[in-house]
Amino acid sequence: xxxxxxxxxxxxxxxxxxxxxxxxxxxxxxxxxxxxxxxxxxxxxxxxxxxxxxxxxxxxxxxxxxxxxxxxxxxxxxxxxxxxxxxxxxxxxxxxxxxxxxxxxxxxxxxxxxxxxxxxxxxxxxxxxxxxxxxxxxxxxxxxxxxxxxxxxxxxxxxxxxxxxxxxxxxxxxxxxxxxxxxxxxxxxxxxxxxxxxxxxxxxxxxxxxxxxxxxxxxxxxxxxxxxxxxxxxxxxxxxxxxxxxxxxxxxxxxxxxxxxxxxxxxxxxxxxxxxxxxxxxxxxxxxxxxxxxxxxxxxxxxxxxxxxxxxxxxxxxxxxxxxxxxxxxxxxxxxxxxxxxxxxxxxxxxxxxxxxxxxxxxxxxxxxxxxxxxxxxxxxxxxxxxxxxxxxxxxxxxxxxxxxxxxxxxxxxxxxxxxxxxxxxxxxxxxxxxxxxxxxxxxxxxxxxxxxxxxxxxxxxxxxxxxxxxxxxxxxxxxxxxxxxxxxxxxxxxxxxxxxxxxxxxxxxxxxxxxxxxxxxxxxxxxxxxxxxxxxxxxxxxxxxxxxxxxxxxxxxxxxxxxxxxxxxxxxxxxxxxxxxxxxxxxxxxxxxxxxxxxxxxxxxxxxxxxxxxxxxxxxxxxxxxxxxxxxxxxxxxxxxxxxxxxxxxxxxxxxxxxxxxxxxxxxxxxxxxxxxxxxxxxxxxxxxxxxxxxxxxxxxxxxxxxxxxxxxxxxxxxxxxxxxxxxxxxxxxxxxxxxxxxxxxxxxxxxxxxxxxxxxxxxxxxxxxxxxxxxxxxxxxxxxxxxxxxxxxxxxxxxxxxxxxxxxxxxxxxxxx
Numbered sequence: 001x002x003x004x005x006x007x008x009x010x011x012x013x014x015x016x017x018x019x020x021x022x023x024x025x026x027x028x029x030x031x032x033x034x035x036x037x038x039x040x041x042x043x044x045x046x047x048x049x050x051x052x053x054x055x056x057x058x059x060x061x062x063x064x065x066x067x068x069x070x071x072x073x074x075x076x077x078x079x080x081x082x083x084x085x086x087x088x089x090x091x092x093x094x095x096x097x098x099x100x101x102x103x104x105x106x107x108x109x110x111x112x113x114x115x116x117x118x119x120x121x122x123x124x125x126x127x128x129x130x131x132x133x134x135x136x137x138x139x140x141x142x143x144x145x146x147x148x149x150x151x152x153x154x155x156x157x158x159x160x161x162x163x164x165x166x167x168x169x170x171x172x173x174x175x176x177x178x179x180x181x182x183x184x185x186x187x188x189x190x191x192x193x194x195x196x197x198x199x200x201x202x203x204x205x206x207x208x209x210x211x212x213x214x215x216x217x218x219x220x221x222x223x224x225x226x227x228x229x230x231x232x233x234x235x236x237x238x239x240x241x242x243x244x245x246x247x248x249x250x251x252x253x254x255x256x257x258x259x260x261x262x263x264x265x266x267x268x269x270x271x272x273x274x275x276x277x278x279x280x281x282x283x284x285x286x287x288x289x290x291x292x293x294x295x296x297x298x299x300x301x302x303x304x305x306x307x308x309x310x311x312x313x314x315x316x317x318x319x320x321x322x323x324x325x326x327x328x329x330x331x332x333x334x335x336x337x338x339x340x341x342x343x344x345x346x347x348x349x350x351x352x353x354x355x356x357x358x359x360x361x362x363x364x365x366x367x368x369x370x371x372x373x374x375x376x377x378x379x380x381x382x383x384x385x386x387x388x389x390x391x392x393x394x395x396x397x398x399x400x401x402x403x404x405x406x407x408x409x410x411x412x413x414x415x416x417x418x419x420x421x422x423x424x425x426x427x428x429x430x431x432x433x434x435x436x437x438x439x440x441x442x443x444x445x446x447x448x449x450x451x452x453x454x455x456x457x458x459x460x461x462x463x464x465x466x467x468x469x470x471x472x473x474x475x476x477x478x479x480x481x482x483x484x485x486x487x488x489x490x491x492x493x494x495x496x497x498x499x500x501x502x503x504x505x506x507x508x509x510x511x512x513x514x515x516x517x518x519x520x521x522x523x524x525x526x527x528x529x530x531x532x533x534x535x536x537x538x539x540x541x542x543x544x545x546x547x548x549x550x551x552x553x554x555x556x557x558x559x560x561x562x563x564x565x566x567x568x569x570x571x572x573x574x575x576x577x578x579x580x581x582x583x584x585x586x587x588x589x590x591x592x593x594x595x596x597x598x599x600x601x602x603x604x605x606x607x608x609x610x611x612x613x614x615x616x617x618x619x620x621x622x623x624x625x626x627x628x629x630x631x632x633x634x635x636x637x638x639x640x641x642x643x644x645x646x647x648x649x650x651x652x653x654x655x656x657x658x659x660x661x662x663x664x665x666x667x668x669x670x671x672x673x674x675x676x677x678x679x680x681x682x683x684x685x686x687x688x689x690x691x692x693x694x695x696x697x698x699x700x701x702x703x704x705x706x707x708x709x710x711x712x713x714x715x716x717x718x719x720x721x722x723x724x725x726x727x728x729x730x731x732x733x734x735x736x737x738x739x740x741x742x743x744x745x746x747x748x749x750x751x752x753x754x755x756x757x758x759x760x761x762x763x764x765x766x767x768x769x770x771x772x773x774x775x776x777x778x779x780x781x782x783x784x785x786x787x788x789x790x791x792x793x794x795x796x797x798x799x800x801x802x803x804x805x806x807x808x809x810x811x812x813x814x815x816x817x818x819x
Contacts, residue, residue: 042174042213043143044158050141058155060169060219073123077115077300081254082291083108089284093661097281100662100781104288115297119304137168140213157216162374163399164576166206166598170218173199177373178210178399182580182598192403206580206598208553209401211374242324242626245692246295246633253640257290260644263651282657286650289643289664292636294673299629302680306621313617314593314609322604325588327622328690329571331563332492332615333556333582336503336510337377338575338592339612340517342480345377345449347385349476353436361473364411364453367392368423371409376400378451379407379423381477389414396460400424402504402553402578410460420460422469426452427506427550429466436471440506447512449477449505479513484613486517491616493520495685500546500563502528502556504578507549514547521546528555538562556582573612575599590615620685626692627684631750632676633696634703638746639672641704642711642739649712656728658715658735662782666772667736670765671743678761679751702809707742710802714738714795721791730787734795737786740769741799745806 045053053059090105136147138160145160150168153159158174161167173179173195180192183205192208195201201214268283269276306323317323334340350365352358369375369383371394379400391414400407406424413419422429426440429452440450454469492499499519503510507527514522524544528551532538539562542548551559556572560582563570572579572586575595583589584602591603592610600606607614643664650657689695718731744766751758772778779785786792 042140042158044140045154045156046142049156050154053154053156058219060151060153060216061221070120070123073119074116077112077119077297080296082250082296083112085291086288089288093281093284096277097284097661100783101281101285101660103665104661104668112297115300115304119300121304121308137165153216153219155216155219158213159216160211160213161207162211163207163209163376164595164598166601167201167203167214169203169216170222171201171214171216173197173201173212173214176210176212178397179207179212180209180399180401181205182208192401204601206601208403208578209399211399241328241690241692242629243299245696246299248693249633249637249696250292250296253290253292253637256644257287260290260647260651261287264647264657267651267654268657279656281660285659285661285664286643286647286657288661289668290640290647292640294676295633295636298632298676298680301677302625302629305681306625310618310621313614314607314611315614315618316593316606316608318604318606322588323618323622324626325569325622326571326590326605326615326618327626328569329497329588329619331498331500331568332571332573333500333502333560333563333586335572335574335576335579336501336505336513337479338595339573340482340485340501340513342482345381345477345479347381347475348448348478349474351439351474351476353471353473356472358473361453362386363389363392364419364421364472365423365475367394367411368407368409368421368453370394371397371411372399372407378449378477382423382475391415396420398422398460398465402576404428405504405550406466408456408460408465420456420458420465421472422454422456422466423451423475425506425550426450426474429454429469430471434471436474440474441508443474443476444506444508445512447479447509447516449479449509451475451477481513481516482612484611488613488615489517489519495619497619498546500542500548500559502548502551502559502582504551504553505549507547510549511547519546525549528552528559531555531559533558535562535565539566542566553578553581557585560585573615590618620683623686624682624684627686628680628682630692630696632672632680633692634699634750635672635676635747637696637700638703638707638743639668641700642708645705645708646712649708653716655715655719658711658732660732660783663732663736663784666769666782666784667740667743670768671740671747675747675751675761675765678757682758698813699810702813703746703806706802706805706809707739707746710742710798711735711739714798717794717798718791721794722787726787729783729785730791733784733786734791736784737792738795738799738802741796742802742806745799745803749806749810 086105086108090102090108093102093105136149137153138145139148139153140158140160153169159168159171161179167181174197176195176197179195181195181201182192183202195212200217264286265283268279268286303323307317310317310323350358350361352361363386365382366386366388369379369386370388372379375383393412393414394409395412395418396410398408404424405428406422408420408422408424410418410420427437430437436452440452443450451474452471453473453475454466454471456465457468457470458465489499501510501514501519501522507525511522511525525547526541526545526549528548531541531548535558538558542559542563543566548559556579560570560572564587569588570586571588571590572582573590573592574580574583575592576599579591579595580598580602583591583599588605589599589603590605590607591599593600593606593608594610605618647657712735714737715731715735718734719727722730744762747765748762751762772782772784773786
């Protein structure tokens with residue numbers, strides 16, 4: 001619309017008055033410049049000024065990191081409490097025992113190395129994806145607007161804003177065209193704030209309507225809100241039920257380990273009069289297996305591999321626990337536009353109402369399209385269908401807002417006539433009972449989107465501008481359904497995850513779209529304007545229905561809270577500014593990569609390929625991680641329980657500790673370390689359940705008690721059976737055989753349900769132990785040699801009894817203490 005208000009950044013023509021963008025305008029039509037004037041906007045900094053500021057260091061140099069630094073990764077994997085304990089014990093063993101008894105130290109080095117390598121791979125994946133998904137603000141320099149990296153903004157830069165844009169640095173508004181900014185992420189206040197030139201804007205806020213530009217006044221670390229945003233968006237390994245549960249377990253293990261270890265040291269070094277070095281080696285052998293050090297490492301590795309797998313599918317995990325959180329989700333709230341449907345739309349029909357002239361209506365629509373510099377999908381479809389009229393000039397505009405449900409503009413039509421028009425939701429602009437609503441309802445039932453063009457009776461800036469508007473035409477739009485949306489909804493239904501479609505569009509239209517995609521309960525449609533405001537009643541309505549239309553941004557947030565109040569774990573997907581508040585409050589926020597900067601900033605997961613079909617992969621990855629870590633945690637903690645109990649039994653009985661470190665290193669490797677690594681990475685589709693600690697310990701405690709009792713019984717029996725110089729070695733070998741067999745049965749139970757590779761895994765571990773028993777140099781290396789036949793078969797018999805007790809205990813626990 002070339003005649004609306006020509007923008008000039010170079011200067012006025014001779015004889016023409018000049019006004020700045022912030023100058024006082026016509027009080028009746030604030031957006032209308034005085035006659036013959038040229039609106040002059042700031043051209044921003046020059047290239048030379050930018051270079052000068054860069055040289056002075058006035059650059060927005062806060063590093064936007066999506067992952068821990070390399071130093072943090074190495075420090076986090078190496079300097080742990082348990083690595084410190086094991087390191088000290090390892091050094092002791094170097095001086096008092098053969099290298100075989102120091103193998104546990106080399107295993108820790110290997111495990112720590114694996115953890116570092118996997119997390120570095122995850123870091124590389126995340127950092128690469130973060131660059132792809134990074135917001136690029138539009139900055140005006142030398143009069144030309146161009147996208148730059150956030151880190152390239154300098155002090156004094158003029159940053160342009162439009163709907164959905166995030167304010168990336170602190171600044172002062174220079175230009176404003178009905179600019180409304182949501183500062184809820186900073187202040188907690190949900191109502192948008194209208195900004196005028198000269199007012200402050202803070203980084204972390206975002207534009208919900210209108211447009212404008214601001215001058216950067218604080219960049220880099222001076223912008224406090226930017227620092228908060230950096231911290232909030234950082235890749236983390238904490239704050240998840242899984243990791244906090246493991247931390248709780250480790251805390252209790254430490255409390256048990258300290259007094260038990262002290263008692264064992266006194267028992268082996270003071271009470272017994274054996275060889276000092278041998279006693280010290282057996283003391284270390286009793287302490288080392290109490291530490292479930294591999295559990296923490298394996299959890300980190302499983303999460304890191306999950307990030308890498310999702311990264312290959314163009315899914316950016318901004319907060320690692322989001323993988324776990326989405327696996328626990330039982331309700332997913334979907335925004336229709338951009339999630340179930342593609343962003344674009346097409347005008348399929350124009351229906352004049354009454355005696356309206358279609359040619360004139362086309363001119364109005366063309367002018368409306370040109371009046372908004374940043375059109376949404378609906379207006380873009382109208383722009384594509386109806387060209388602009390050169391002789392119409394926009395004098396005032398009202399940007400679309402999801403709270404209002406309509407936009408508008410005032411025009412000088414070129415023939416001396418002035419008119420004001422509104423374009424938006426028919427059921428908002430029309431009074432209840434209007435005859436046109438019946439016609440609109442029929443179109444909505446076909447899944448079509450309908451906008452009403454109405455001529456306003458009053459001024460555009462009047463509070464009740466929609467009151468008394470004259471209906472002129474219906475614009476019928478067809479939305480493009482995502483081809484993969486139907487399969488994704490079917491996946492959620494199969495996984496017992498309830499899908500709720502929450503949209504700002506007409507409820508009937510939303511229901512029709514959901515019905516086409518096969519959403520269960522699509523026929524249960526609710527107009528959100530009739531939803532109860534009380535949380536409990538709203539939650540009941542949400543549980544009973546699946547499709548909600550005419551939902552305001554604040555209602556979306558309230559609906560998420562209502563679902564959470566009924567104990568649901570809620571995921572929210574969206575791509576528009578109106579979804580930000582709900583995304584922030586949901587347990588898991590999922591944004592499309594093409595969505596607004598604001599949605600990408602608050603979401604924990606960003607689908608960079610804009611494919612809704614990626615969500616099942618994220619859910620499956622989370623379930624794999626949590627389900628498998630729960631499995632292997634049982635193995636690790638069973639070892640901790642039987643190690644502590646064996647130490648207590650040894651202290652109470654005043655006998656030599658039956659094992660050297662080499663024996664327990666072998667057992668841990670074959671019954672826990674190697675199988676746990678494979679089990680942790682296996683497919684697992686079971687939905688994650690709460691109470692991680694309770695579910696793990698209810699199996700680990702009885703299994704550990706049975707393993708300790710069986711092993712100690714064998715050891716005492718062997719002490720009465722063997723005598724002579726090599727008796728202790730024979731007793732240790734018999735006890736090791738029993739402990740291995742019982743631990744293998746625990747592994748066999750944990751590995752269920754069986755698949756071919758799980759059976760092969762268990763069989764391979766058993767075969768490796770058998771090889772150690774029959775190969776002479778391995779017998780010598782691990783000090784394992786079964787003497788005679790009576791005691792070895794007795795050890796097998798005791799282990800078989802232990803296996804039966806394990807099966808009984810497992811079934812009793814499942815029946816009496818369900819998770």
